[in-house]
Amino acid sequence: MEQCILQIALDTPLDFCFDYRWTGAPGASLPLVGQLALVPFGRREVAGVIVALAEKTEVPLDKLKDVLAVRAQLAPLSDTWLALCAFAADYYQRPLGEVMVPGLPKNLRASKTTSLDRALKKLGKALPGHDATPAAVPILNAAQQAAADAIADGVGFSPSLLYGVTGSGKTEVYLQAAAQLLAQHGAQPNPAQILILVPEINLTPQLEGNVRARFPGLAVVTLHSGLAEGERLTHWLAAHLGQARIVLGTRLAILASLPHLRLIIIDEEHDPSYKQQEGLRYSARDLAVWRAHQLGIPIVLGSATPSLETWQHAQSGRYRKLELRERAVKDAVLPTVRLIDMERDKPTEGITSFLISALKLRLERGEQSLLFLNRRGYAPVIACDACGWISNCTRCTAFMVLHKPDRRLRCHHCGLEHRVPRACPTCGNIDIQPLGRGTQRIEESLTNIFPEARITRIDADSTRRKGSAQAAFATVHRGEIDILIGTQMVAKGHDFQNLTLVGVINPDTALFSQDYRAGERLFAQLMQVAGRAGRVARKEGGSPSEVLIQTRYPQHPLYAAVMAHDYDRFASALLAERQQAALPPFIYQALLRAEAKELKTGLDFLQFAATCLAHPGITINDPIPMTMTRVANVDRAQLLVESASRPALQAFLKRWIMVLRATKTRARWSLEVDPVDI
Ligand code: ADP
Numbered sequence: 001m002e003q004c005i006l007q008i009a010l011d012t013p014l015d016f017c018f019d020y021r022w023t024g025a026p027g028a029s030l031p032l033v034g035q036l037a038l039v040p041f042g043r044r045e046v047a048g049v050i051v052a053l054a055e056k057t058e059v060p061l062d063k064l065k066d067v068l069a070v071r072a073q074l075a076p077l078s079d080t081w082l083a084l085c086a087f088a089a090d091y092y093q094r095p096l097g098e099v100m101v102p103g104l105p106k107n108l109r110a111s112k113t114t115s116l117d118r119a120l121k122k123l124g125k126a127l128p129g130h131d132a133t134p135a136a137v138p139i140l141n142a143a144q145q146a147a148a149d150a151i152a153d154g155v156g157f158s159p160s161l162l163y164g165v166t167g168s169g170k171t172e173v174y175l176q177a178a179a180q181l182l183a184q185h186g187a188q189p190n191p192a193q194i195l196i197l198v199p200e201i202n203l204t205p206q207l208e209g210n211v212r213a214r215f216p217g218l219a220v221v222t223l224h225s226g227l228a229e230g231e232r233l234t235h236w237l238a239a240h241l242g243q244a245r246i247v248l249g250t251r252l253a254i255l256a257s258l259p260h261l262r263l264i265i266i267d268e269e270h271d272p273s274y275k276q277q278e279g280l281r282y283s284a285r286d287l288a289v290w291r292a293h294q295l296g297i298p299i300v301l302g303s304a305t306p307s308l309e310t311w312q313h314a315q316s317g318r319y320r321k322l323e324l325r326e327r328a329v330k331d332a333v334l335p336t337v338r339l340i341d342m343e344r345d346k347p348t349e350g351i352t353s354f355l356i357s358a359l360k361l362r363l364e365r366g367e368q369s370l371l372f373l374n375r376r377g378y379a380p381v382i383a384c385d386a387c388g389w390i391s392n393c394t395r396c397t398a399f400m401v402l403h404k405p406d407r408r409l410r411c412h413h414c415g416l417e418h419r420v421p422r423a424c425p426t427c428g429n430i431d432i433q434p435l436g437r438g439t440q441r442i443e444e445s446l447t448n449i450f451p452e453a454r455i456t457r458i459d460a461d462s463t464r465r466k467g468s469a470q471a472a473f474a475t476v477h478r479g480e481i482d483i484l485i486g487t488q489m490v491a492k493g494h495d496f497q498n499l500t501l502v503g504v505i506n507p508d509t510a511l512f513s514q515d516y517r518a519g520e521r522l523f524a525q526l527m528q529v530a531g532r533a534g535r536v537a538r539k540e541g542g543s544p545s546e547v548l549i550q551t552r553y554p555q556h557p558l559y560a561a562v563m564a565h566d567y568d569r570f571a572s573a574l575l576a577e578r579q580q581a582a583l584p585p586f587i588y589q590a591l592l593r594a595e596a597k598e599l600k601t602g603l604d605f606l607q608f609a610a611t612c613l614a615h616p617g618i619t620i621n622d623p624i625p626m627t628m629t630r631v632a633n634v635d636r637a638q639l640l641v642e643s644a645s646r647p648a649l650q651a652f653l654k655r656w657i658m659v660l661r662a663t664k665t666r667a668r669w670s671l672e673v674d675p676v677d678i
């Protein structure tokens with residue numbers, strides 16, 4: 001009989017691996033590190049990853065349980081994959097099993113192996129490429145060519161920032177760099193794999209189409225949360241077995257097993273959706289850079305408005321800066337950005353007369369317009385003038401939002417909803433009024449102003465059904481829509497062909513936000529949404545596309561930078577401010593959050609946490625209630641810790657979390673490293 005002890009990482013809140021006994025027939029080969037194993041855990045059977053083989057264990061023999069099965073039919077996960085997970089667990093202060101296991105497809109972790117065996121059999125016949133004729137490859141302009149060459153020729157770990165204005169043809173650079181690299185490393189036995197990360201696949205199906213059309217002979221798979229379990233399993237396996245040559249995925253794809261990974265591309269690297277906001281709160285962008293470094297391969301971070309972190313690395317020379325200053329399509333030019341002073345041109349129903357004329361002009365010319373307003377619903381609040389009643393959520397520090405089409409008041413934070421009251425619940429006044437404007441209200445106003453126009457709204461409410469967002473965008477692309485109204489969902493990535501006007505309804509609130517990143521985000525959003533206009537050649541003698549921003553603060557420097565399309569200057573100014581104020585990226589932060597029925601419980605825990613350890617080189621701020629203190633009847637508080645040294649912060653966090661884990665409290669707490677929402 002062959003026997004050994006396996007150390008297995010399981011998805012539990014406990015920060016250690018578990019020992020199990022494995023017994024095999026005489027002469028059987030031992031399990032391998034990186035293989036999956038099914039084990040009993042409590043009353044359940046769960047799957048975990050074998051991280052080590054041992055000869056002995058400290059678990060008493062009568063407590064030691066047997067491994068139920070080892071998934072020997074599946075090639076083990078590589079050492080580099082295990083090391084990536086170990087790094088993430090260590091850096092984000094989470095249990096190893098929690099990093100490794102939940103990201104594996106459910107069908108891989110199931111007790112029964114029917115799905116796995118079936119999928120393996122299917123893949124045994126090798127994943128088919130698509131036999132279409134390859135799409136015509138555009139000839140790159142000089143700047144694109146230089147960028148693509150620089151990426152493909154990168155030796156070892158070579159990070160680049162592809163800094164290109166909207167419409168400069170970054171996608172084309174990715175595709176041709178990828179093609180060059182695949183040509184260099186295409187030969188058997190280990191043909192190269194390429195990982196392309198995007199913020200959202202469902203909103204931008206264009207890219208997937210482009211990739212498939214460009215590489216018709218190659219297996220291209222997607223990895224994102226919208227996949228059905230069966231698809232997820234085959235796609236994941238295709239990546240793991242090295243058959244998928246291009247993997248196109250959202251943030252979760254950064255933890256995929258890719259044994260022959262040779263290039264990582266991160267499109268729109270500044271996008272907040274690369275940050276996971278619960279559980280393992282990782283930054284896919286940061287892990288991607290680590291992974292490229294670990295493997296000694298090139299990585300490209302592309303954006304028209306890079307994150308300040310990335311920008312700083314490019315300025316300091318750590319990342320190579322590849323610039324595309326012009327739009328790729330001949331005669332397509334960046335739109336002219338203008339501000340409409342709302343103090344002078346008083347809006348009716350939220351829209352200024354200047355914007356109305358501009359919309360009218362587009363309708364006459366048969367061109368499309370886009371109105372951007374980052375607030376869904378009809379009105380953010382309703383109120384009673386007579387007694388001052390206001391539609392507060394009873395469970396959150398937030399207002400209930402009016403959703404007029406369904407006649408509901410809805411809390412966007414806890415999901416509570418009820419019917420719109422006919423009269424003020426406090427004084428009975430029947431004249432209760434919506435205050436402020438969301439996308440539904442703008443849609444209503446526009447329908448009144450332009451009854452003949454074809455208007456559509458795209459936001460989280462209008463696109464609840466699966467596939468409905470894609471269908472809505474398709475109508476815009478087909479030219480069946482004159483005016484599109486939407487939230488940030490419409491701002492990203494779309495290559496609209498006939499859009500010549502972008503109106504921004506009310507961006508001012510972000511100027512005065514407490515969140516120090518609000519300015520950076522607003523700037524990126526405005527540049528992105530502005531980038532939807534004027535993407536095709538301007539007609540002869542035609543006027544350039546326009547972006548009209550309605551504001552009460554036309555003097556604000558942020559808007560001046562947007563008007564000048566001047567990210568460089570804006571970023572440099574912001575970086576200088578951040579340095580002065582000792583904010584990231586000049587300082588490293590971690591945030592401890594605590595939630596409880598009563599605020600005091602959380603604050604007490606944080607108070608203890610603030611004082612429980614000596615902390616030279618670390619600044620521990622005061623525990624404070626979060627700005628939106630109450631959500632779904634739970635009070636939330638936070639404690640920010642900072643250090644000028646990342647290693648010092650990491651060392652502190654390691655000791656700290658041990659103490660915190662051993663602390664009894666009724667508060668639910670979590671630690672986030674490199675928080676983005678403070
Ligand atoms: P970005 O991602 O930088 O905003 P895209 O990759 O969407 O820009 O490209 C914008 C448009 O330019 C697309 O329609 C694309 O097909 C076109 N394009 C890109 N490169 C070239 C080129 N070298 N010649 C002609 N058109 C190009």
Ligand code: ZN
Nearest residue numbers: 384387424427
């Ligand atoms: Zn009232």
Ligand code: ZN
Nearest residue numbers: 393396411414
């Ligand atoms: Zn609520």
